Amino acid sequence: MHLIPESWAHLHILVSVFPSVGLIFALGIYIAAIISNSDAMKKTSLLVIGIMGLVGIPTYFSGIDSITELAANPKFTEDTVANHLGWGIAALGALGLTGLTAWIALLRFGRKPLSDNATHLVLGLGVVTLALMFVVGELGWEINHTEIFLPTAKTPQLWSHVHIILNHFPTVGFVFALGIYALALLLNNTVMKRTGLALFVICAVLGVPTFVTGNASMWALTDPPVRGISKAVINAHRDWALYTMLGLGFTGVTAWIELWRYRQVGRFSNPFLALVLVFGVITLGIMAETGHRGGQINHPEIRVATDVQPTDPNAGLSVFVEKEINQVIWFVPWQTVHFFGYALIFGTAFAVSLRILGFWKSVSFESVHRILPLGVFGVVTNVFSGMLILQADSSRYLNEITFVPKIIFITIGGIAVIYYSVSERLWRVKAGEEAPMGAKWVAALVLLSWIGVILGGRLLPYV
Amino acid sequence: MVASNLNVILMVISLVIVVLGIIFTSVYCLNRAADRNAQ
Numbered sequence: 132m133h134l135i136p137e138s139w140a141h142l143h144i145l146v147s148v149f150p151s152v153g154l155i156f157a158l159g160i161y162i163a164a165i166i167s168n169s170d171a172m173k174k175t176s177l178l179v180i181g182i183m184g185l186v187g188i189p190t191y192f193s194g195i196d197s198i199t200e201l202a203a204n205p206k207f208t209e210d211t212v213a214n215h216l217g218w219g220i221a222a223l224g225a226l227g228l229t230g231l232t233a234w235i236a237l238l239r240f241g242r243k244p245l246s247d248n249a250t251h252l253v254l255g256l257g258v259v260t261l262a263l264m265f266v267v268g269e270l271g272w273e274i275n276h277t278e279i280f281l282p283t284a285k286t287p288q289l290w291s292h293v294h295i296i297l298n299h300f301p302t303v304g305f306v307f308a309l310g311i312y313a314l315a316l317l318l319n320n321t322v323m324k325r326t327g328l329a330l331f332v333i334c335a336v337l338g339v340p341t342f343v344t345g346n347a348s349m350w351a352l353t354d355p356p357v358r359g360i361s362k363a364v365i366n367a368h369r370d371w372a373l374y375t376m377l378g379l380g381f382t383g384v385t386a387w388i389e390l391w392r393y394r395q396v397g398r399f400s401n402p403f404l405a406l407v408l409v410f411g412v413i414t415l416g417i418m419a420e421t422g423h424r425g426g427q428i429n430h431p432e433i434r435v436a437t438d439v440q441p442t443d444p445n446a447g448l449s450v451f452v453e454k455e456i457n458q459v460i461w462f463v464p465w466q467t468v469h470f471f472g473y474a475l476i477f478g479t480a481f482a483v484s485l486r487i488l489g490f491w492k493s494v495s496f497e498s499v500h501r502i503l504p505l506g507v508f509g510v511v512t513n514v515f516s517g518m519l520i521l522q523a524d525s526s527r528y529l530n531e532i533t534f535v536p537k538i539i540f541i542t543i544g545g546i547a548v549i550y551y552s553v554s555e556r557l558w559r560v561k562a563g564e565e566a567p568m569g570a571k572w573v574a575a576l577v578l579l580s581w582i583g584v585i586l587g588g589r590l591l592p593y594v
Numbered sequence: 595m596v597a598s599n600l601n602v603i604l605m606v607i608s609l610v611i612v613v614l615g616i617i618f619t620s621v622y623c624l625n626r627a628a629d630r631n632a633q
Contacts, residue, residue: 395624468609
């Protein structure tokens with residue numbers, strides 16, 4: 132397997148996801164910085180946005196060279212390439228302008244706090260760029276991913292479409308998380324450390340819908356088979372996706388524990404911070420291989436002679452798990468564990484959210500915040516057991532109408548819980564005091580999401 | 595059949611003990627750290 136691109140087309144599909152998906156993360160951190168009014172975080176985001184502007188350069192040139200390289204390939208039509216190129220130039224122009232504004236703002240304000248005008252200018256330009264990037268991305272899929280326009284046979288092709296977009300969020304996001312986190316450790320900056328940790332947790336949660344839509348795409352592309360797509364190559368990618376989920380799990384949990392510890396205890400544990408970094412680096416390595424194997428599924432143009440593709444569709448870990456979890460002796464125990472997990476999650480979400488909503492006001496938020504690890508360990512238990520149970524009959528589960536809302540609610544419920552351990556106002560809610568209104572909305576969202584998850588899961592066998 | 599039922603029950607019990615054991619030990623350790631800090 133060659134992870135280092137050896138062709139322009141390979142380089143282009145690799146770097147092009149950074150200005151688009153990367154910009155979403157950069158703007159997300161930027162908006163969080165504006166809301167929390169943190170100048171250090173605003174400047175970190177400006178630096179990231181500025182770097183994204185520079186990444187536009189290799190994106191443009193690798194794209195232009197790919198056109199020359201692939202001109203003779205009948206798979207790619209001139210029209211789709213021209214559409215992508217036209218909008219691509221507009222989007223990269225906007226990106227360049229956004230990046231330039233970010234650099235100018237950084238240089239002009241130096242150590243002084245950023246002015247509101249400069250802050251809002253970069254934000255506005257960033258949003259316009261993002262809208263253009265969205266169009267360019269969609270036109271980019273049209274060049275090569277003709278499978279996403281196939282009519283639905285059994286599993287909708289919508290999932291192949293969603294998966295090729297979604298998989299870039301935990302991956303590109305993870306590169307950002309690791310970059311910000313490593314920089315934070317170097318500078319010993321608490322705000323940046325917490326940003327990096329929160330990003331690791333978000334990426335870990337996003338791994339869940341990515342894994343699930345990946346499974347759905349597998350069925351959409353193999354049952355019935357689609358020409359040019361091999362189940363054996365998909366399975367190799369799926370095996371690495373399992374390892375990635377484990378990596379994301381370890382990184383996400385250790386990162387969340389540090390967010391929790393900082394909140395509850397008031398300081399980080401240095402060995403744990405180092406552990407997050409180690410897990411992060413290992414996970415990024417696993418992810419790179421997973422992404423590369425995913426790209427191999429439908430990009431024959433980037434394959435080189437040393438890329439030996441698997442041919443046996445019954446080989447590998449995923450197929451083994453599929454077979455074993457169908458045995459009663461494995462399925463029933465893991466399902467029992469799954470039920471314990473959701474009792475822990477719901478019990479914790481219920482208690483903490485009700486306190487915020489105004490029940491048991493005699494208890495301070497600090498006291499209920501203590502039980503959060505129980506819920507988070509419940510989530511980990513259930514992501515792991517759920518992943519195994521899903522493999523027992525994934526084609527059926529994925530096509531049940533309540534499965535999609537269940538996964539969407541897990542994502543929302545999982546990400547919203549981060550708020551409990553990062554909010555300053557909520558932390559200051561003493562015994563007898565009312566929680567702020569914003570926190571109550573989050574509490575309602577968390578509670579409703581986890582109710583939705585249980586409903587969606589419980590209805591699976593029946594509708 | 596009886597033997598396989600017993601196997602499933604033993605599997606359920608041992609897996610639940612292991613998983614809950616890990617969770618409660620971790621939560622205990624984290625909370626002990628919080629307590630120590632509060633003193």
